Amino acid sequence: MKRLENHVALVTGGGRGIGKAIATRLYQEGAKVAICGTTPEVLDAAAREIGPDVLALVCDVSQADQVEATVRRIRERFGKVDILVNNAAVMLRHVSLERAARPFTELEEEVWDRVMAVNVKGPWLCARAVFPDMQAQHWGRIINIASDTVFIGRGNGAQYITSKAAVIGLTRALACEVGRHGITVNAISPGLTQSETIREHGFEAMAKQLAEQSAIPRPEVPEDLVGAAAWLASDDAAFVTGQTICVDGGLVLH
Known part of the structure; x- marks a missing residue:
């Protein structure tokens, strides 16, 4: 049985990694799916791989006009948006590892503002639009992607950790x-x-170290997250809201 038939999902940052994996699972569950991101060729390739009729749209989620235009195009194609996965985020690839991992005293204001614009303002704009x-229709599912860094804490990267803590706060408020x-x-x-x-930034050693600290001692892959996303998007989770679910193999016991 496909749990998401007659529903329409928008997955931001859906061209790669976690977003692509979740979009694929929602499509397999019967939802009509739109993905958005900032790299057209990546989005188009992902849409072809996920399945027929997947809508790929270029959108910077930090820009209100682009978000509104994206949602309008999905409505024109599918009639509505009633599942939103806020996955798009600025991390390493967008601002370079060296700039992203500086101590808080050396962070550039530009980097801080960009991370907050995409990681925090973006989910708010997308939720507002849908x-x-x-x-x-008195039915909707909003799923925000946070990060275990909020619970673990670590030196450097304060802008990213802070932004993901804000995502959890936004989740509760909404x-x-x-x-x-x-x-x-x-x-x-x-x-x-x-x-x-x-993988592009060579985090194999860190992944191995974190895996050794987890209850399930192996590195996490995007497909590990899709079951939780599909469940939260379905009627099986109709009475679950305001929660943050750690899907990390028991790295954080929260």
Whole structure:
């Protein structure tokens, strides 16, 4: 049985890694799927791989006009958006490892502002844009992608950790506002997931170290997150909202 038939999902940052894996699973569960990101060729390739009729749209989620235009195009194609996965985020690939991993005293204001614009403002803009569809049908699912760095804490990268803590705060605040409309809002908190970005920057040693500290001692891959996302998007999780679920093999016991 496909749990998400008659639903339409937008997955931001859906061209790679976690976003692509989640978009694939939602499609397999019967949802019509749109993915967005900032690299057209990556999006087009992902859409072809996920399946027929997947809509790929270029969108910088930190820009309100682009978010609104993206949602309009999805409505024109599929009629609505009632599942939103806020996955798009600025991490390493976008600002370079050296700049992203500086101590907080050496961070550039430009880097801080860019991370906050995409990682925090973006989910708010996307939720705001799709809310009318969810409200109208008294059903909706918003799934935000947070990070276990919020619970672990570590030196350097303060802008990223802070932004993901804000995502958890946004999750809780939105859940309280929209629950009466039949909309749930939850967050998934991954560990260090072996996406293209992580592999490109040579995090094998860190991944191995974290795996050794986990209850399930192996590196995390994007496909480890898709079950939780599909469940949260379905009616099986209709009474679950405002929660942050750590999907990390037991690295964080939260």
